[in-house]
Amino acid sequence: MPVESDAELRELLGLRTVAVVGCSSTPGKDAHEIPRYLTEHGYDVIPVNPNADEILDERAYDSLSAVEEEIDIVDVFRPSEEVAGIVDETLERDDAKVLWLQLGISDPDAEARAEEAGIHVVPDRCMKVEHQRLHAP
Structure with missing residues (x-):
């Protein structure tokens, strides 16, 4: 079941x-401005x-699988039809706790697979x- 309560969302937003x-x-693009906002509010953003080689003064990785750092949240700005592959990459890692799908992005089957693996899903x-x-404030 997707994350819906404000208490649960607050807890997940505490991951950094x-x-x-x-x-x-x-x-100007949402996929740039929202990560910039997150950076400005204390999040460690991994593009x-x-x-790209670098975004927001951070090294950009070619894929989720290539990311060397530990990840708490996978925030997705890709079309819904790419979610299944992103979930596959997420499940290959043992660190991601949350799959966050931005507005307009969903894939119920892929979301269910992530949830079955114990990952919180925010579609x-x-x-x-x-x-x-x-x-x-």
Whole structure:
């Protein structure tokens, strides 16, 4: 079952290392601005984009599998049809605790596989919006 309660969302937002799959190097795009916001609010953002060497002054990795650091949250900015492959990569790791699918992104079958493996799934929600809503001063 997907994460829905505010208490659970608050707890998950307390995790600090976020691999952003589909992180963009283009200012103005959500896939750039939201990771920038997360960085500004104390998160360690790890960009995953095979078309960039560096994003937001951080090394960009070609794939989730290539990320060397420990990951808490996999934040997805890719089309829904790519979610199954991202879940496969997530399940190959033993560190990811959360699969966060940004607004408009979902794949119920892949989400169910992640949940069965013990990963919290937050589908079709913006991490920035939820952070602002739950942690507003």
